[in-house]
Every structure is written in C-alpha cells, then in structure tokens.
Amino acid sequence: MSAGARAKPHASSKAAVLDAIRAAGTISRVGLATATGFTGPTISALVRRLIEEGLVVETGRAESTGGKRRILLQLNHTARYAVGVHLDHGAMTYVLTDLAGTVVARIVRRGAGAEEPDTVVSRTAEEISRLIESIGVQRGRVLGVGLVSPGPRSSAPGVGLAPPTMRHWEGFPLGEALERATGLPVVLDNDATAAALGEHWSGGFGGATSAAVVHLGTGIGAGLVINGITYRGPNGNAGEFGHICVDMDGPECWCGARGCAEVMAGTAAVVTAVQADAALAEAVGLGTRRRRVSTVADFAAISRAASRGEPGALALLERSARYIAAAARSLANIMDLEVLVLTGPGFAIAGSVYLPVVQQELQRTAFSRAAQPVDVRLSRSAATASAVGAAALVLESELVPLSQAARLPERLDAEPVALPYSLVASEVD
Amino acid sequence: MSAGARAKPHASSKAAVLDAIRAAGTISRVGLATATGFTGPTISALVRRLIEEGLVVETGRAESTGGKRRILLQLNHTARYAVGVHLDHGAMTYVLTDLAGTVVARIVRRGAGAEEPDTVVSRTAEEISRLIESIGVQRGRVLGVGLVSPGPRSSAPGVGLAPPTMRHWEGFPLGEALERATGLPVVLDNDATAAALGEHWSGGFGGATSAAVVHLGTGIGAGLVINGITYRGPNGNAGEFGHICVDMDGPECWCGARGCAEVMAGTAAVVTAVQADAALAEAVGLGTRRRRVSTVADFAAISRAASRGEPGALALLERSARYIAAAARSLANIMDLEVLVLTGPGFAIAGSVYLPVVQQELQRTAFSRAAQPVDVRLSRSAATASAVGAAALVLESELVPLSQAARLPERLDAEPVALPYSLVASEVD
Numbered sequence A, B: 001m002s003a004g005a006r007a008k009p010h011a012s013s014k015a016a017v018l019d020a021i022r023a024a025g026t027i028s029r030v031g032l033a034t035a036t037g038f039t040g041p042t043i044s045a046l047v048r049r050l051i052e053e054g055l056v057v058e059t060g061r062a063e064s065t066g067g068k069r070r071i072l073l074q075l076n077h078t079a080r081y082a083v084g085v086h087l088d089h090g091a092m093t094y095v096l097t098d099l100a101g102t103v104v105a106r107i108v109r110r111g112a113g114a115e116e117p118d119t120v121v122s123r124t125a126e127e128i129s130r131l132i133e134s135i136g137v138q139r140g141r142v143l144g145v146g147l148v149s150p151g152p153r154s155s156a157p158g159v160g161l162a163p164p165t166m167r168h169w170e171g172f173p174l175g176e177a178l179e180r181a182t183g184l185p186v187v188l189d190n191d192a193t194a195a196a197l198g199e200h201w202s203g204g205f206g207g208a209t210s211a212a213v214v215h216l217g218t219g220i221g222a223g224l225v226i227n228g229i230t231y232r233g234p235n236g237n238a239g240e241f242g243h244i245c246v247d248m249d250g251p252e253c254w255c256g257a258r259g260c261a262e263v264m265a266g267t268a269a270v271v272t273a274v275q276a277d278a279a280l281a282e283a284v285g286l287g288t289r290r291r292r293v294s295t296v297a298d299f300a301a302i303s304r305a306a307s308r309g310e311p312g313a314l315a316l317l318e319r320s321a322r323y324i325a326a327a328a329r330s331l332a333n334i335m336d337l338e339v340l341v342l343t344g345p346g347f348a349i350a351g352s353v354y355l356p357v358v359q360q361e362l363q364r365t366a367f368s369r370a371a372q373p374v375d376v377r378l379s380r381s382a383a384t385a386s387a388v389g390a391a392a393l394v395l396e397s398e399l400v401p402l403s404q405a406a407r408l409p410e411r412l413d414a415e416p417v418a419l420p421y422s423l424v425a426s427e428v429d
Helices: A013-024 A029-036 A040-052 A117-134 A164-169 A174-182 A191-201 A261-265 A267-275 A278-283 A295-307 A311-335 A345-365 A385-396 B013-024 B029-036 B040-052 B117-134 B164-169 B174-182 B191-201 B261-265 B267-275 B278-283 B295-307 B311-335 B345-365 B385-396
Strands: A056-061 A071-075 A081-087 A091-098 A103-110 A142-149 A186-190 A210-216 A220-226 A229-231 A339-343 A375-378 A423-426 B056-061 B071-075 B081-087 B091-098 B103-110 B142-149 B186-190 B210-216 B220-226 B229-231 B339-343 B375-378 B423-426
Touching: A013 A029, A013 A040, A013 A071, A029 A040, A029 A071, A040 A056, A081 A117, A081 A191, A081 A385, A091 A117, A091 A385, A103 A117, A103 A385, A117 A142, A117 A174, A142 A174, A142 A191, A142 A385, A174 A186, A186 A191, A186 A385, A191 A210, A191 A220, A191 A229, A191 A339, A191 A385, A210 A311, A210 A345, A210 A385, A220 A261, A220 A311, A261 A267, A261 A311, A267 A278, A267 A295, A267 A311, A278 A311, A295 A311, A295 A345, A311 A339, A311 A345, A311 B311, A339 A345, A345 A375, B013 B029, B013 B040, B013 B071, B029 B040, B029 B071, B040 B056, B081 B117, B081 B191, B081 B385, B091 B117, B091 B385, B103 B117, B103 B385, B117 B142, B117 B174, B142 B174, B142 B191, B142 B385, B174 B186, B186 B191, B186 B385, B191 B210, B191 B220, B191 B229, B191 B339, B191 B385, B210 B311, B210 B345, B210 B385, B220 B261, B220 B311, B261 B267, B261 B311, B267 B278, B267 B295, B267 B311, B278 B311, B295 B311, B295 B345, B311 B339, B311 B345, B339 B345, B345 B375
Parallel strands: A081 A142, A103 A423, A142 A186, A210 A339, A339 A375, B081 B142, B103 B423, B142 B186, B210 B339, B339 B375
Antiparallel strands: A056 A071, A081 A091, A091 A103, A210 A220, A220 A229, B056 B071, B081 B091, B091 B103, B210 B220, B220 B229
C-alpha cells in the first residue's frame, strides 16, 4: 500500500470475510454466507485461502440443530499484528494489536513538539522496533503501521489546513519516509477519525447507526461513524468539530474563522486563559518559572488544581465544557446522533468535569430527545483511542496478504506467545 | 405501502434498474449491468418485466463500436405519475411529475395555517384530484402521493419535536387519513430532506459525494445527501440546521435550546425584529392594521422593502444572512460539504441578499477551502423544491408495480399526452 492511501473498508471479499469472522468471534461457513451475502461456494473458497494463509482456524463444532453439526471458524489472533501510532505535539502513543484488534503492547514517548519531521520519523521507526521486539513478535508478522495525527493527513498537497502545531509538517512526505525507515507499509489518517474507528472496533458504540467521538487533545476533532462505516468526507475533512461555530462574533481561530469551538474551548484556550491570570497561573503551578512541556500537560495541571478545589481552574474548565456542549448539540442535531463518546487525552484528564455538562445539555436540548436521548459516554480507553484506531486502520485495509517470507503457524496452538496487556513505559508526566 | 413508511431507495433490484435507466436517459442492457452490478441474465429478466409492465421502452440502437449495435432502453415517461405535496403554514404546493421526475403540472393553494388537520386533509384530497384532472392523466397511472412538511413527519409517536405551527398536528394519523381520502398510497417525510432529494433528482448537486440543501421556509431545515443517498438519521432528525447553535447564550428557541439558527435568523425572527420597530414595520407595510397572512408572506414584504432601498429592512436581512452563514460553516465543517444549495420560499424571495453572504463566509472560512471550495448556489426551483422532492420520494419507493387495473401503453407513442409545464393557479400573494 502506498503511503498516504486511505484504508478501504471491505475493499476485497477476503477482507469482508475476515471482518465478519472478527465481529462474530466464532462463526460457521453458513453463518458467514448470511453475514456477508456471498454464496456458499464463494465462502468455501475464501475460507480455504484464509486457512492456508494461517489467518483463520477451525475451532470445533456448533451444537447440533438437527442436521450436521457445523464447523466453527475463528481468527488466528496471533497470525498477524498491526502497529498504531498517534503522533501529537505532546505525546507519541504506540500500540501493537493482534489480528482481532486487541492491544498486546503499548508505549508512550515524548511528543513530536517542534522537532524536525525527519528526526521524528527516525525516532518513531526506532520506537516501533522496540515495541515489536518488547514482546517477541516476529517482524514478518506485522502487517503495517497506522499513523494518525491532528488535522487532515495525506502526502497529497492541498488536502486541508494544518493546525499550528503541525505547520512544519506541511508538504513533508510522512508516509513514504516512515515506510522507508520501517520497511513496513504505512497508512495515514486523522486522529479523531482513528479514535472513532477504534471505538467502533472495541464495541463502544453498541449497535448505533449514527455515532461520533469527540477527541480532545492539542486540538478538538470528531470522528463520525454512520452505519458502522467511518465517514471521512470527500476531502478527509469531515467531523471538524473544533471548527463548529459557537460564537459568530468570537475571537479569530487559527483556521481563519471566528468563534470556533477550538479557539473558545480547546485545551490551549483553557491554558491561555489561566496564564492571563498571574495569580491563578501561580496557584495551578503554571507560573512563569515552570518549564512548558505541552499544552496537554499544562491542561492536566489545571485539571488537577480544579479537582483539589481551586475555583478559578474549575470555572474555566466548566466554561470550556459549556462551549463543547453547545458544539456537541450542533453535531447531534446535524447527524441525528445516537451515541457520542468523549475521548482523547483531554477527556482522559478532565472527563469528570466535561461529561455531566455535555450529558445534561444533550438531554435537555438535543432535537431527537423525544424519540431517543443521545447516549453520551467517556471512552474506556480515552488516552490511547487514536493509537488503537490507527492499528485498526491497518487491519481494516487490504494489507493482507503479507510478503511470502512470513511463515505462519497453521494452528492457534502452534506458537504459544504470552500476550499480556503491557504498559511498557511512559515518558510523559 | 403503509402511511408513514419511509421510502427505501433501491430497495428492490427492479427499482435499482429503473433508477439507473432514469439517471442515464438512454442505456443498453450491457450498460445497465455495469451501472448496477447485476449479471447479464438478471438484467435481461428485469428489463423484460419492466417492458411488459410498460415502464420501459426500447428506443433504437447505439452507434456500432465494432460489434453488434446495442438496443437502447429508456423510461416510458408517461407510464406513471407521482403527486408531491408540500404542506406548510403559509402555502400548500402541489406538483404532478412523470416517471422521470419532470414536473408536468403545479398548483399553489393557501397554507394549512391553524386549520384542523381533518379539514386540511379533505381539502388536500380535492386539490390533488383537481391537479390530476387538470391535464387529463388517468388516475390509475398515479403511483401515489408524497407529502412533506416541516419537522419530523411520521404517524409513529415520539418521533421528535413538532415546530410551533404544526403542534395541532401531533398524533394526527396524517398518512392514513390522506390514503383514505385519496385512495392512493401516501409516503411522508420532512420538507428539507425532500428538497434535497428533489435537488439530487434534478441534478442540482452535480456529482458531489457530500451535498446539502438549506431550506428556508416558516422554519429552517437542511437535507443531506451522501454518495447520492439522502441521510435522514436513525430518528429522521438529521439535518436540523435550524437548531445548530450560533450563540450559546442567545435567546431560547421553541425547541428548548438557546441561540439556535432558527430563533436568531429564521423568517419569523426577521419578521419579529421588524415588528418590534413600529416605524420600520409601517415603512415595509407590516403596520398594525395589516391583515397577517403568513410569516413567509410578511418576510416577502420585508424583502421587497429591502430591494427598493429600505435600509432597516436590508440590515435585518443581512444580519440573518450572517447567522445562516455561520451555521452553514458548522454544517460544512462537519460534513466536509462540496455543494450547498439554498432553497425554499425564503431563499426564493431573498436569495440575492443571502447567497453572497453565505458564499463569502464559506469561501473565507470553510475548513476544506484549501482542498476544494464549497460550491454555494441558489436552487433553480427554490419555491417548489420540497414538493418536487415529495413526488421523487414516491418514484424512489417501491410503489411500482401498480394495481393490475392500470392499463399501460406498450410504446412511448401509443398515447400522446401534451405535457406542458403548467402553473395552473396560485392563491398565495
């Protein structure tokens, strides 16, 4: 797969069958025909290939329903792995998932900050190698790397606006550079869209037909999922939640418009408001003598101060939450949302302040409330959602099959590998 | 079809083939197989049935490309008709379209106002009969009636919020009542969604994959079209443009939220602002002695005053346009819009004020502007878009085939009917 290409869900019949097996856990060939709409002979042929490639295994028989007991199939979870990377200003988050999307290793390293793209790519390649080696997975089994970051990501020019922290990345051929540095296929996407995909894979949307995540990090973005498919829009700019207008005459945003949710209520807006009040800045530990780490780290300091009872810090967070809630209402009323999940480091840090404000606003004012209230939740993996989604991008794409070099076990038990969920290290805060 | 049921686009393979023929104008069987993805034998069988039912005719041969010259197919336009009704407070708009969606007759009557639903249904049935008879179409060829109105429409309870002008319709079994009164199948929908469908059918979106209409009437709504399919949302409440928040601390809207686009900028908001200024109200002809007709009629008076140079009227329209533009920006940034069409009576009246304001705002601030500017246009049929879309709902649904009673000509030329575009009458303004 060339760098910058988008993952195409269900682009091949094989990928569709794999996805149906993943979603079901265990399933018979007859069940697969029903789930995918393919004919019996097509399913038989596809399953034969998937078993030959070691991606799927037979795992016993279903209970008899009168006729022949059907053989059940399941993914060979350890047959393939995917790397997910969330590149952000304040932190680089890496996960390794198995073929089912389960996280088997995770590391967090310092963010990209103002570093040169080339330097970041070299470091990222090293950190990916260390992640893979940390739990003894053969590199040949790694399908590829999903890398996600704020703003639209692509090697194509003119795709959209780069947020301020990513300006020096504009025009940099990120996908190609990372493919060269890692020797692995690379797929790029927006971090909010990836977070939505990750939430979808982990079942966080339930069976909702219209769902979204709002991702609060250095910026604010949303990822939209309609009928189980991520909606990116024709230019990959769908879900620009941070640029929903909440005040027509508000201050100018970096995007050129006025009163955007991000300029009124993003983590940077909260940090700036605290810094504008010297006494408050001192009280929350953001005085002039403190070394600046990242916006998200400063936001975390404000949130800690709020939870230990600092009223100025709490008031600013609540004000931010009211703007986020107003923008969430616009999103809900446009998409007719059933589920809204708050995710990303900002909500991982201060979700207890934001969640009730957004919940109450949508309960009270969402247009669909009479038919069906919007279910507003915090993500169960708010801090790593984008990285998990980045790995899911790889699994969802057509990277299968691998190069012939990769030898794969025929059976689940052929190579027992211990796969604990391991937080290997963290350099952030 | 039961009343209140939603039209399912392409719900049957026959409907899919009909739609592909409609979209192409003329097309061969081989072309149909490519366009629909069906196999050659499936296409042959479906086309045979469509010809037997008189819906499709063979119309000559394509130019030779070396092999056998292929027979071309086209719709038998006059084989079926559909009625579209836009029920609104200020006007009832009726259209009759042929099988291709072309309007062959149109009438406008006084609006539903505060009349009792039963009375409106009786009148509507009579007006539909007169419309059909006015150009001599056999009633047996009319597939059904699409009726659209502001707010979510369904006979199911608890579907959403009824706008103030429709409150006395809540719980009224509109679909069933109109089916009984007309003897025709009835399909209901929201007027903004119907306007989007009408725009899509008439080619107003070009080939855009992400398009919307904003419909300015008594209220404000949007209809969304993604990849050629209208997106209604799980509760039929998608595209509630009037309830996008443009001022978090603004006045309360009838929906219960604050600072909605509709309460800040809708036709009623403009009329109320004029009425609050006695001198201005007198100057635009909305003085206290004038008989109130409808909000849209009052809005038309304000617009006429603005165009003859009344500065107060123009300023209020421009203020409204700025709010609509801010909400349009939120919509564009969420959906990654390629095309936005302004439609409905409000824009039919005052489009020359609104269009440049919305165009400039999106040109200057839409997030995707670097990749692709949003194409903002006025609808070519802004006054009747919803009624045309209502008829398209019928054509799009699975109402085909008709009762066996309807006798249909086998050939296009078997029954020459004059089908002028006829504005039969108007009682409004």
